[in-house]
Amino acid sequence: MASQTYSIEAPCTKELGDISRAKGNPIPFWNVNVPASLQTKECPEFLQYAFDNAKDRAILSTPDARYQRQSWQEVQDLIKTNRLDLFQRVPTDLRRYREFTTKLAKDYGSVMTFVMQERLRWRDLKPNGRPFEYLEDSEDYKILHNDWPYGVDPRIVHLVVWTKFDLPSDPVTDDLTPQTRHLINSFVDQLFVRNCGSENVIWFKNWGSLKSIHAVEHFHVMLFNPDKSFIDGITHGDVPLAEKIRNSEAT
Secondary structure (H helix, E strand, O other), X not given: OOXXXXXXXXXOOOEOOOOOOOOOOOOOHHHOOOOHHHOOOEOOHHHHHHHHOHHHXXXXXXXXXXXXXXXXXXXXXXXXXXXXXXXXXXHHHXXXXXXXXXXXXXXXXXXXXXXXXXXXXXXXXXXXXXXXXOOOOOOOEEEEEOOOOOOEOOOEEEEEEEEOOOOOEOOOOOOEXXXXXXXXXXXXXXXXXXXXXXXXXXXXXXXXXHOOOOOOEEEEEEEEOOOHHHHHHHHOOOOOHHHHHHHHHHO
16 A cells, blocks of 8 residues: 655744745645635634644645545555554645534534534433344434545545444453454444445444544444445435535535
């Protein structure tokens, strides 16, 4: 699998003064992919974390036109080798993601509260039955699009399976217990592999250190070029927030 390397195109100072595109005056990372009329002298609050995050700073420094999406083979390799930390978003999507989640934290107190109230519409996390006891029409889990999918081949659909029941991990290794892995495998086989084929399905559960939402159990399923009617059916026509925001910006 080919590795992908980014270079920082601008010095990491919190204020650059002149932000013009003149030769010899590189654009700071927070102004890359931003129209000249909307560029700012100082780094926005929601991107200041990137001064201490080299990976995200490098991505934000990259013009969208130069970003290389990860292929289905690369996606499978990252998951199979447990290198989930190497997933990344398209630069403008990363910027939108950081801006949106910063606003959510202010408006709702936490991203988890927003997800519970607005995305899952669950009042509590008390399951009605055993994990995946009912494959269809269960109130104990919900399948939605990943609101901020990674920068992968556009044919790849990234879903999140949210559950009211626990999916235990080993406290020492932070990896799933064998029982949990078997449980998820069985569910994925019945619902996704049966409909999409094993070669087009892969799943993973983030390590605790990589989770952006800790209080609601969930795991990720990625599908290569699935039938849209199947996706619409299991998500009940869900549309990811990133797509809604991009569409609103275009109008």
